[in-house]
Amino acid sequence: MKDYQHILFPYAYNILGSAEDAKDAIQDVLFNYLAANKTGIENEKNYLIKSVINQSINIRQKRTQVKLGDVWLPEPVATERADTNINLNDIVSYSMLILLEQLNPKERAVFILKESFGYAHEEIGEVLGITVDNSRKLLSRARTRLNEFKQQAPPKNAVPADILNNYIHAIRSRDTGALENLLSKEVTYFADGGKLNVVKKVAIGMSEVAALMLFVDERYGRNLTAVPVEINHQPALLYYNKNKLIVCQVFNISADGKINQISNVLDPEKLKTLQPESLQ
Numbered sequence: 406m407k408d409y410q411h412i413l414f415p416y417a418y419n420i421l422g423s424a425e426d427a428k429d430a431i432q433d434v435l436f437n438y439l440a441a442n443k444t445g446i447e448n449e450k451n452y453l454i455k456s457v458i459n460q461s462i463n464i465r466q467k468r469t470q471v472k473l474g475d476v477w478l479p480e481p482v483a484t485e486r487a488d489t490n491i492n493l494n495d496i497v498s499y500s501m502l503i504l505l506e507q508l509n510p511k512e513r514a515v516f517i518l519k520e521s522f523g524y525a526h527e528e529i530g531e532v533l534g535i536t537v538d539n540s541r542k543l544l545s546r547a548r549t550r551l552n553e554f555k556q557q558a559p560p561k562n563a564v565p566a567d568i569l570n571n572y573i574h575a576i577r578s579r580d581t582g583a584l585e586n587l588l589s590k591e592v593t594y595f596a597d598g599g600k601l602n603v604v605k606k607v608a609i610g611m612s613e614v615a616a617l618m619l620f621v622d623e624r625y626g627r628n629l630t631a632v633p634v635e636i637n638h639q640p641a642l643l644y645y646n647k648n649k650l651i652v653c654q655v656f657n658i659s660a661d662g663k664i665n666q667i668s669n670v671l672d673p674e675k676l677k678t679l680q681p682e683s684l685q
Contacts, residue, residue, distance in 0.1 A: 409435065412450070413457045415495035419517045420461040420510070422479035422502050424678040430460045455532045458514060462533075465510040476606040478597035478668050479503065480675040481653045485635035497521055499637035500657045500666060503595075508547050515540055516547040568662055569633050569640055576622045584615045589663040594618075599672030614667065643679065650676050 410431055417427035434456045446452050479502040484493045497505070497517070505513050514533060518524040524532070526540040533540070568587065575584035594608040594617060604621055608614045629644040629651060636655045644652040653676060657666035670676065 409450070409453055412492070413453060415492060416454055416517075416522075417457050417461045418480075418482065419495070419497050419502075419505075419521060420458065420514055421465060422506065423675075424480045424482060425674070426464055427461070430464055431457055434460050458518070458532055459534075462510045462514055465513070476595050476597050477506065478595060478670050478672075478675070479506075479637075480678045481636040481641070481655060481670055483634060483636060483679055484638050495521060496637060499639050499641075499655045499668060502637065503666075503668065504551055507550055507553075511535075512543050512547040512550070515543040516551075519544055568658060568664075569642060569656070572664070573631050573642070576618055576626075579619060579623075581615055581619065584618065585611050587662075587664055588614055589659065589665050592664055592666065594667045594669070596669040597672055597675070599674055601671055601673070603669075603671060618667075650679060653679060 410428075413431045413434070414424075414427055417430045418424055421427050421430065434453060438453060438456065443449075479499065481499065482493075482496055484496060505516070508516065511533065515529055518529050518532065519526075526537045526544075529535075529540040530537045535543075571583070572587050574580075575587065588611045590611050591609070592611055592614050594605075594614045596603040596606050604624075605617055608617045626644065629646055632643045632645065634641050634643050636653060639655055640658060641653060641655040643650055644654065651671070653670040655668040655670070656664055657668075659665050
């Protein structure tokens, strides 16, 4: 069943935004399947995909809503690793996962099945137990809600490595002007520390974000080593204190090279996802 775990992971993760929850959903489905009467199941793979999708929707519906003023960021997944059988191309971008939090579970599932996996509305209806017309309405509603948020999607082409190098250099050299020049005027910053306290959960605008980055680095980041990586198909930095991962910082960078969004994940539980053994 290990191969199925890798096949099913993108479906569960894209709906839940949590690698740990995704693995729990898959484990529950596989456990129930092994114990079930399999009479009438003609396509095992499709049956398990359908089961995982619906299990993931149920988990999202039960998830405690984020409190007003709090920040919840998705669990980051490394998408440049070569040591996994997971189809990483099926995992949506980090910025899209953040936007998808605006949708209810059914809207999110329909949007992901249509946009990420190329399902027809007839297939979506069969998987979710809804009519074709309802599937179309949910997709239309999801697109409308997502269009209300004007966050620019990251370009599909590779982002030049010198952008992150210049970003790190500007912060470490205390060059406010150089740092602000790398940021868009409307840049947004989010920080999710889980149970840990963070300096600030949200910052908006070039000057506010630049000042925050310089303050955080001066207070907490001087002894950290920054390693460029790819997280959910976007450029990112992993900050280590010796061998311990402290922060995952994911960037949305526009086609003209400006940083539109910085997402800081400090929650130790969410950082576990980035360990090589976490998805094996």
